[in-house]
Amino acid sequence: MAKPKRRYVCAACGGVSNRWQGQCADCSEWNTLSEEAPQTVFSAKHDLSSGGRPILFTPLDKPGESLKRRATGIAEFDRALGGGLVPGSAVLMGGDPGIGKSTLLLQVSANIAQSGAMAVYISGEEAAGQVRLRAERLGLSQAPIQLAAATSVRDILTTLRMMDPPAFVVIDSIQTMHSDQIEGAPGTVSQVRGCAFELIRYAKESGTTLILVGHVTKDGSIAGPRVLEHMVDVVMSFEGERSHQYRILRSLKNRFGPVDEIGVFAMEGDGLTEVSNPSMLFLSGRDEPMAGSAVFPAMEGTRPVLVEIQALIVRLQSGATPRRAVVGWDSGRMAMLLAVLEARCGLSFSSAEVYLNVAGGYRLSDPAADLAVAAALVSALGDKPLPSDATWFGEVSLAGEIRAVAHGSIRQRESAKLGFTRAFGPANGPAAEKGVRFTPLGMLPNLVDRILSDA
Ligand code: TYD
Numbered sequence: 001m002a003k004p005k006r007r008y009v010c011a012a013c014g015g016v017s018n019r020w021q022g023q024c025a026d027c028s029e030w031n032t033l034s035e036e037a038p039q040t041v042f043s044a045k046h047d048l049s050s051g052g053r054p055i056l057f058t059p060l061d062k063p064g065e066s067l068k069r070r071a072t073g074i075a076e077f078d079r080a081l082g083g084g085l086v087p088g089s090a091v092l093m094g095g096d097p098g099i100g101k102s103t104l105l106l107q108v109s110a111n112i113a114q115s116g117a118m119a120v121y122i123s124g125e126e127a128a129g130q131v132r133l134r135a136e137r138l139g140l141s142q143a144p145i146q147l148a149a150a151t152s153v154r155d156i157l158t159t160l161r162m163m164d165p166p167a168f169v170v171i172d173s174i175q176t177m178h179s180d181q182i183e184g185a186p187g188t189v190s191q192v193r194g195c196a197f198e199l200i201r202y203a204k205e206s207g208t209t210l211i212l213v214g215h216v217t218k219d220g221s222i223a224g225p226r227v228l229e230h231m232v233d234v235v236m237s238f239e240g241e242r243s244h245q246y247r248i249l250r251s252l253k254n255r256f257g258p259v260d261e262i263g264v265f266a267m268e269g270d271g272l273t274e275v276s277n278p279s280m281l282f283l284s285g286r287d288e289p290m291a292g293s294a295v296f297p298a299m300e301g302t303r304p305v306l307v308e309i310q311a312l313i314v315r316l317q318s319g320a321t322p323r324r325a326v327v328g329w330d331s332g333r334m335a336m337l338l339a340v341l342e343a344r345c346g347l348s349f350s351s352a353e354v355y356l357n358v359a360g361g362y363r364l365s366d367p368a369a370d371l372a373v374a375a376a377l378v379s380a381l382g383d384k385p386l387p388s389d390a391t392w393f394g395e396v397s398l399a400g401e402i403r404a405v406a407h408g409s410i411r412q413r414e415s416a417k418l419g420f421t422r423a424f425g426p427a428n429g430p431a432a433e434k435g436v437r438f439t440p441l442g443m444l445p446n447l448v449d450r451i452l453s454d455a
């Protein structure tokens with residue numbers, strides 16, 4: 001029999017190579033390739049069409065078991081999951097170190113345990129004493145969570161199979177787990193994949209909801225192979241700037257619900273608190289109207305969130321290449337908007353440095369932000385503050401048209417709720433909502449005239 005071929009797998013992207021290399025040919029990460037245990041090579045002689053056990057079919061139109069979800073009592077967490085925990089499902093939660101994954105999951109476990117169901121929290125990173133200290137700090141030391149510090153998947157599964165299946169099991173984190181059946185150190189691709197596979201199988205068989213915590217690499221993907229994302233039912237990411245208070249729980253994949261819902265939390269001295277009105281959080285600290293600041297009613301799934309966009313323009317004396325920096329938005333999109341403002345509105349940014357920031361460390365992905373960014377840029381360029389009671393939304397095309405965007409009414413209603421009584425948007429946009437004066441702007445030059453002429 002031919003010797004099985006060696007395979008090297010990249011821990012960042014899952015790319016496969018036949019020889020070891022310092023840099024992955026697929027994703028260009030360094031030192032991420034490691035050897036994977038040899039696999040059986042199937043030959044044509046293997047016949048897979050007999051010798052198996054029959055599988056059961058059920059007609060789709062026959063009513064099956066309906067999905068029963070369990071609310072955790074933390075509404076923002078349930079919302080991001082699409083309405084609570086699904087029994088027998090596996091959830092992967094990624095996030096930067098120190099962002100608050102362990103804190104959140106300990107709080108969720110405590111809530112479940114206090115409601116009378118069994119919650120198991122297994123930490124591979126911290127000793128049980130450390131987790132207990134954290135629980136004390138969170139005021140949860142009385143919660144009947146089953147706590148353990150362990151890293152051997154064999155030990156964990158043996159123990160879990162000896163008891164009644166818990167409602168909720170947290171593995172913090174999957175990269176610290178190891179199986180004695182698999183070669184390699186914890187955290188390598190084959191270990192992570194193998195351990196996750198066994199744990200997920202247990203969840204499916206027992207009806208337990210399994211949460212796997214996963215570390216995140218520099219570029220934001222969950223470390224370890226991408227395959228982990230295919231194995232689980234739900235992929236969530238816990239995001240935020242460590243220097244800021246707020247955290248967003250976002251679902252990136254959900255086999256049981258929508259993926260665009262978010263949960264918003266604030267990190268306080270006694271753990272994470274739910275933020276049911278995120279607009280307040282992102283707009284806090286705004287006082288005097290300043291040139292270069294525009295308020296944008298963004299949509300996160302079905303939920304509006306008001307955020308402040310800030311622009312700063314610095315004229316350069318010398319002929320040095322001007323800098324452009326963007327935090328919280330797409331820099332390519334800003335370059336495009338600057339080009340449209342130059343080509344269609346006759347403005348010049350060529351000898352100026354341009355900085356754009358989304359306040360609160362928030363990251364915008366909503367295309368309707370174009371108009372608010374343009375308003376902030378023009379306001380900064382002309383040193384004219386925008387009206388303090390106005391919000392801006394709409395997409396800008398290369399021709400300089402302001403295009404209609406989805407959810408115009410919801411955006412206006414949220415603005416009105418927070419005291420913004422004027423909204424500027426696309427000409428063929430939504431009708432004015434109660435309590436809001438809506439001004440349609442057809443083309444970008446309309447916006448520029450309006451800002452630069454009056455104030
Ligand atoms: P942690 O949950 O350990 O993060 P992760 O598991 O994602 O690595 O969060 C640790 C950070 O949270 C730490 O820097 C301190 C902060 N924190 C608070 O601000 N308040 C608290 O009540 C707790 C428990 C942590």
Ligand code: MG
Pocket residue numbers: 101102103125172
């Ligand atoms: Mg942790």
